[in-house]
Amino acid sequence: MKKEYYEVLGVGRTATKDEIKKAYRKLALQFHPDKNPDNKDAEDHFKDVNEAYEVLSNDDKRRRYDQFGHAGVGSSAASGGGQPGGGADLNDIFSAFNDMFSGRNRGGGGSPFGFEDAFGGGGGRRRASAGIPGTDLKIRLKLTLEEIAKGVEKTLKIKRQVTCKECNGSGSKSGATENCQTCHGSGEVRQVSKTMFGQFVNVAACPTCGGEGRLIKDRCTSCYGEGIKIGEVTVKVAVPSGVENGNYLTLRGQGNAGPRGGAAGDLIVVIEEIPHELFSRNGDDVIYNLAVSFPDLVLGTKVDVPTLDGAVKLTIPPSTQPETMLRIQGHGIGHLRGSSRGDQYVKVNVFVPKELSHQDKELLKEMKKSSGISPSAHNDKNAKGFFEKARDIFS
Ligand SMILES: [Zn+2]
Ligand SMILES: [Zn+2]
Known part of the structure; x- marks a missing residue:
């Protein structure tokens, strides 16, 4: 039997759209395959949750479902039987899911945000008021064996993203911001797209403001509004004695500064031992x-x-x-x-020695005449024993 959609999301039949959305987010996160690798139950649950949300978040479908049950909402939803969402391509669900939760992806590259970030603040809408976290920075530190033997403090000059001094990291000359006109300050945009289930509402981060809900007025010309720029800094690292190739030290908050006031990443110092010549x-x-x-x-x-x-x-x-x-x-x-x-x-x-003077050669020849430096003078018994043993073996 197909599961009841309201039950799947754990909400009442009179739940509001917001309640349904909240329930969906919570469950989708809980059962997302990234968090439950190789867990078939979680995967099935994830499909059910998506299917339920897809219907209950749509006014028209929800009305038909309320009236006619599963039969009222689309063929794929009704035909499931023992295999809910049997016709659905899991990848479609994922892409819809990812659109919804990781929509901050501005350039199409990897999003630096985990799900926790997307959900931060218990569903609060303005998600990035504290800026965007800076990335970790990894550098190699070459050390001599002498330095490793006793430990050493190194002063490193590194290039990294630093907070822009002109705007104090705000990205704006005067510090002024204005509400984003595209999303009206919510940081989110909604798009209706068609999937295997029918219509699906994508909630993505606003492309204009990157999900921050606000736009910088009076953009800082030094950092182009990012609040960070490449700079060179000196960092002191205390390396203890006894470190080995591949060991690393993590310096918290010494990585790249975060755009517009975000927390800085870490600096990871990877030890590399310089081979010693002696x-x-x-x-x-x-x-x-x-x-x-x-x-x-x-x-x-x-x-x-x-x-x-x-x-x-x-x-x-x-x-x-x-x-x-x-x-x-x-x-x-x-x-x-x-x-x-x-x-x-x-x-x-x-x-x-590979080369010898005539005199050295004469001395060595003289030395050879002494029976005391030849092994036979000392190991006679052992040597005989060996030859006798060899005879025993080979005869
Ligand atoms: Zn916006
Ligand atoms: Zn600036």
């Missing part, structure tokens, strides 16, 4: 590759090693093996939470 990062630790000569590895030595805080003396103990990681405590990156820092790891490797 260090690589592993969480809050840094890794440094150090090449040491063979004699130094064997005999041990002290070397100056760069850190994020300047050079530090590092002891290479005797008989240090290649690939050994030596730790310099507390010279890593400051933890995002807490005051301590990570460590620096020094990965020690053998330096193998």
Whole structure:
């Protein structure tokens, strides 16, 4: 059975047009598919609500419906049976809905308004008395590893929309406004259009005043009446230590100023780490590759090693093996939470020269004569063990 239209909207049979409209707005918003993704029940409800409103908001149809029921109002409405609005294209409903609620769309581009904005003030008609909200602004901030290690305060010069100083953001030189003649101050215009259901009343934001209901007199020549203009501002950002690529900081109200007195958007600062030429990062630790000569590895030595805080003396103990990681405590990156820092790891490797003087070559040949520097002198047993094992496997 098809549902009773007054029941669908939850109003009495004597409801006024305004009551019907209010009920419709509330329900359409509640069951709008954008708010109920993949919810078939909500979608059906949304269709029912639209169908009911389409009939009850039209004097002629409402009269016929009151008199004859569903049979009195159009074929698509009457033929529904178990599938209400079966012939209706959901997209048509959406476009009608969008016209009604997001009509502020002046240039045909994306409307910056959510439904909450369109409904703001409990159905109040002059919707934008507080101006239009400014948009968020996103910028990238490149930081060195040194800056990330200890945290840094940066002063940024950014271009953004700022409140026009000439008119204090009002858009008018003298601050004067006048009632919009197109919509007579209501901010809305009504258009009757034909849809699958028959006639449909679209209530859209007035194209002349953009829904504000008022027009600026004495338009400010500096901002062309927008109340905002592009300007350059300096913003201070305190970046804590330990941030990583892709982390972002949100600075409330530091984004673009809103046209004609609207609240400013946010400034979103996205962190980008500049790769360091000496260090690589592993969480809050840094890794440094150090090449040491063979004699130094064997005999041990002290070397100056760069850190994020300047050079530090590092002891290479005797008989240090290649690939050994030596730790310099507390010279890593400051933890995002807490005051301590990570460590620096020094990965020690053998330096193998590519070019040698005649004298160096002679010295190395001399060194080779010593049996003590060859692995066989130290690993004889292991080596034999290995060859014996290999024989076992392959024989
Ligand atoms: Zn208007
Ligand atoms: Zn201005």
